[in-house]
Amino acid sequence: MPARLATDSLVYPRGSGYPHAAVENRLILGDNLAVMSALLAEYAGQIDLIYADPPFFTNRHFPARVGRGEDSRKPQDWQLAEGYPDTWPNIDSYLDMLYPRLELMHRLLSPTGTLYLHLDWHADAYARVLLDEIFGPGRFLNEIIWVYHGPSPIRRAFNRKHDTILVFTKGADYTFNVEAVRQPYDPNTVKTFASSNKAGFGKVPDLERGKVPEDWWYFPVVARLHRERTGYPTQKPQSLLERVILASSNPGDLVADFFCGSGTLPLVASRLGRRFIASDVTWRAVHTTHSRLVESNSSPFSQEYVVGHPWQMNAWPHQLVQDHNTITLNSAPDLPELDYWEVDPAWDGQVFRSVAQAINPRRQAQVPRSIELPENITGKRLCVRLVGIDGRLYQTEKTAS
Template sequence: MFLKRKEETAIERFLNHIFCLDNLELLGQLPDSSIDLIYCDILYNTGKCFNDFDDNLGTIDQSLGFYRPRLKEMARVLKPTGSIYIHCDYRLSHYLKVELDNVFGINNFRNEIIWCYAGGGIPKNDFPRKHDVILRYSKTDNYFYQPIYHPYSKGTLQRGRTKVKGKYAEQGLRKEGTPVNDWWDDIKPICSPTDKERIGYDTQKPKALLERIIKASSNVGDVVADFFIGSGTSLVIAKELGRNYVGCDINPRSIDVANQRLKGVNCNDL
């Protein structure tokens, strides 16, 4: 357990557990202002029936009818210092942006993160659609954010240094590296059947993506929630990074797969 403060008792019984539930049901049981970071890789409404789940919410109105009460509940359970990341694609991103503006307030929009990737089919008549959209909001102005940096390449470091009295001094380079901005093209999706990370759950996301999000928007001991866990990638990384987690999925196979992965994380490695 990574409990941080004594007064956070109401959330305690949910911490470091995952539940086989409709997320609206779990959300309804969680106390107000109890979660530091919410990441949800939602149903994109592709219309596809995957092996593990049916990604079909119907029309845009029906989709928004599904998401509206869930987003309101997510806003209720988020702490004033918290952040929420909603991972989707072009099918719903613009509609969800409007919905999130209404629920969280337009001034609490923080980023539209574009996650670019290669691979998959190439259409004949269109530019290939090769990115997902991750909408990031806070609940107030007083949100936690830890900038993430790309380390400098060897070449940049060499060019940015001069030799003074036999030692190299850095010239005009920030010591941390280059700040990661809102388009991410350095994280590969899990496409290949031979990918080492592959668990075999449809639409599994790469660990590096979740590591970036969790490091940017939470601290050790914070509570990370995912209400569409799938194979549990977000919670595995939360545990690896010493955060508390809570999550759910409506599919019993997701709970089995995620529990197996979580069991394999050794917190003593921290």
């Protein structure tokens, strides 16, 4: 019996599209084995691009940083919290996790679809053998090396500063938009061609059009001071996902990330006009993705969960104050610090419709305490949901006066 998915909420960032827009994007909480099995009936052969960034077999725990900023001079403003584990008894157990998930991804991919599997030296060689077997001969497209800088305590080897992204296509005919990812030539190359007609043995490339990027990419990692930083561990840069999406999908295509973490793929996909499915097994990842999508004015999305996945809704013990269309959280001294909160102005008791939201994903200040609703709410049943930085989810209801 395949797992079942249930819809918890429909999210309309800043109310856009509410209530009639088709909701074509999905954010799902649960183990992706169950998620992908549940999606097979509807999506086998339908997904145009899958980006997978699983745990790397590092045998470490990756904590999240929650609260405001990560300034070591202001330790009272932020704290370490549970992120996700990457611990395994041995390589066999890790590959046992990976194999069935890669197989499901292969089944979900469309005939012209592509998989990008993001790993590093810990397990990339083993994973490549699995992919060769699952995708079959001739389906390897690239081994992309993402290089970056950063501090490291390593003293008895070269500094390990690259990840490996294995790219496999479902078929021989696949989407690859070379024009969308061309890069300017290096200024030295341009100068060489300008100064000598013998450069390139007389073959002059189209210097204006730019070059096809190499299979090694430099993008800075998302460091502490970067604006896109969420505090979720091992967050990948938007620029890297942008290149993946532009190269291997078209506007309107369906792209997916079943290990979505902080939600970099769905965020960039929505910005580039692609539809998305994203999932993660931790609440923190789903909350982080949710607030990033809202903050970036993504197209509407549903938030779903695997039926039976443990999660808990808590009653909000504080008061809401309503004044016409403005809802305010009272300032009780023990008010927990919030990640974000949102309002359904016409609660049906089943699916929460998030129409107005207050968030602060850049984590520089407090989340606003008031939300103004766009429509007249007198007599309506309001439902308010709040997510604390501890990852707890709260709900409270009120009939508007």
